[in-house]
Amino acid sequence: MKLVIDGVGKQYSGKLWGLRGLRLELGPGVVGLLGPNGAGKSTLMRILATVTRASEGRVLWNDNDIARSPDTLREVLGYLPQDFGVYPHLTALEFLQYMAAVKGLDASAARQRIDELLAVVNLAEARDRALGGFSGGMKQRVGIAQALLNDPQMLIVDEPTAGLDPEERARFRNLLSELSGERIVIFSTHIVSDIEAIATDIAILGGGRLLAHAAPEDLLRAVEGKVWEWVIPSPEIPAAKQKFLISASVRRADGVHIRIVATERPASAAVPAAPTLEDAYLYCISSQRTSAAA
């Protein structure tokens, strides 16, 4: 099971490139795809899900070019887009039955799978209610269920935790962790904490290009010795924001505790801190912006 992204780019009308020269090779595991808004994450997701065609390069699924034979991938694909709708007059059960038929699932297998999925996404009690009355989070869970219908070998989830409450977010992360064994899971998000615990690989996109692709440990190693914690009075925050890359700040009785990502100690009072993935991500993005500005 292998997915090769070979020099993929997408050009939109107006000659604007949403994605350019992307190269990645993915095997089983959870790949966390991180990037700021407009980095090209959703464009890449749509290309991998065979919904959009790349303007350049190719994507190979087990050596098959998905632009030429998209159905080889579609047969084993589960996809949860960032923005999707549901048929408001169908119930959750009917919608999943419809999607199972479209995906070509065997009738009896589909029945059992739908029952299980409705329980897993916590919608068993709402299965016979029309989707038009579902909240945003409930619709998102229906979306998650449909993506898992065919027990996909490749699961692409684009901002899957949007609209979920903290409890459901944790539940979804656990589910994904459980499922990640023998499949490729591509989890796109800009919330680092969503993938911190479950990603085996992290790819960071910025400005339509791949900035980094590494194991979380390697990304953390890259910012080792570059993260500092410093306590400053509140009025000094604006000046500190101007000068340093601040990854977090917490207001306490003794002042504001800020985390700074910098190659050199920002002040004599600043103390070294253990880096987090959020620090590593911000460091990577800010490095790209600095080099782009230069």
Added chain:
Amino acid sequence: MSDTTNRGRILYHLALADFLERVRRYSFLLTMGISIYLGYASVTGQLAMRFNDERGIFNSAWIGGQMAIIASTFLSLAGFYVVKNTIERDRLTRVGEILASTPMTKTLYVMGKAISNFVVLAAMAGILAVSGIIMQLWHAEDPHVDLWKLLAPFLLIALPAMAVVAGVAVLFETIPGLRGGFGNVLYFFVWSLALALPVSTAEKNGGYSFDWSGLSVVWDSLRNAANGPRTHSSFSLSIESVSQTHSGITFLWNGVQWTTGLVWARLFWFLVALVFTFLAALLFDRFDPARGRFLRAAPVPTFIDDDPAENRPPAEPTYAALSLTPLATRESHFRFGAILLAELRLMLKGQKWWWYAVAAGLIIACAAAPDASARGMLLACAWFWPILIWSKMGVREIRDQTSQLIFSAPHPLARQLPAVWLAGVLLALITGSGFGGRLLLARDWRGLLAWLIGALFIPALALALGVWSGSSKLFEIIYTLLWYIGPMHATLQLDFMGSAPGTSHTLIPAFYSVLAAAMTAVAFLGRKRQLQT
């Protein structure tokens, strides 16, 4: 800044933003294309105004009158469908929810939308006015261009009519039942009635009390010019060949005598448009989904329900149940029957009991009506009843934003699209079964074939128009027109249903079978294009 100035500024920006959003869409080019085509058809003489089978000499008055009448009749129909989407756009883009949270009043909002509608319609009519000047120079029967005579009908006939259409369009958009497909279909009948009735009233009683289109103003003036009797005169806009235009008898018409009373009578329609707009503002739900649901005949099920059991909070999550049984086989199987049934269920889901009751009534009536002509008329009704279901074919995936889910499933072109088409065919076969059953029992094989072709043609047309336009509207308009002129008026060439007794013995069913195949191919090409973006 005074309150009045501020309101004026809001109104200006509302109308301007809406107008700019419209003109920057590709569909606006199509909109202008309608006017350019009408202008071209007039200039080249393919579209001509006639009075008692005569035409006026092509001077400024005649050409101005003709262009204004074209705007009042054709543009008041096509233009309505062009502009009736302004509030819907804000609803779909969710800009409406943001606007609703501002201090802007409902009246200002609806007024801004009506003004934008009017500007678009006036631009369309303006193209016809410019075409008028070209037409006079082109034909050169009277080389003197009298701008007042040429443009007065545009200003006093076409523009008030366009204002009425602009107001009616926002009114339709603010009434929940008329917002969608039903409103589109209903407008066609309202328009035909509203066009014909005031003219016949004016003919009988004189005066222009209900003549919003200005047709009788021109007709009356023509009658006076021709010095003929008040009765036995005919007035038409006809499609004809260029040679016809240049042949026949001509007469001189110097245009409508614009008395003060007549000018006020025309300007009165701006006031009527304003009344429609205020009424729309009164009914406007300010994008409140709860109010929208309340106003619907039957509420869409919501999470909050009267049933206390339904209101129970969801059960506490059970974290232990997080494992899924792997599927025995991941291979997908081609279960066409399952997809077909799923598509049929999707089509019919949400229909009320009375929809089925009427459909069943029409089936029984088709089967029981003794007279063949009556049966034909009943079949036309039976195949008009599901228009709002067919019109969603090929559109649903875009409208409900499920395209990414459906298009990333295996073989969307070979499996899902044929299932959609076949579900539409099944619906036609079921709703027309009363007529088909009669033909079968009578062993009228030719008639049965013509009926079957009709059942294949309608969903093919719906699917093709839906896939390519991305909207239900185009099918609703075209099918209503086809249905009204064809089966309802027994126009043989347009009898795609084979409902008239003689149709099955002509080549017309063969023509529609080819058209059905072509439409199906066009739908497939359209969907293929959607998949390859």
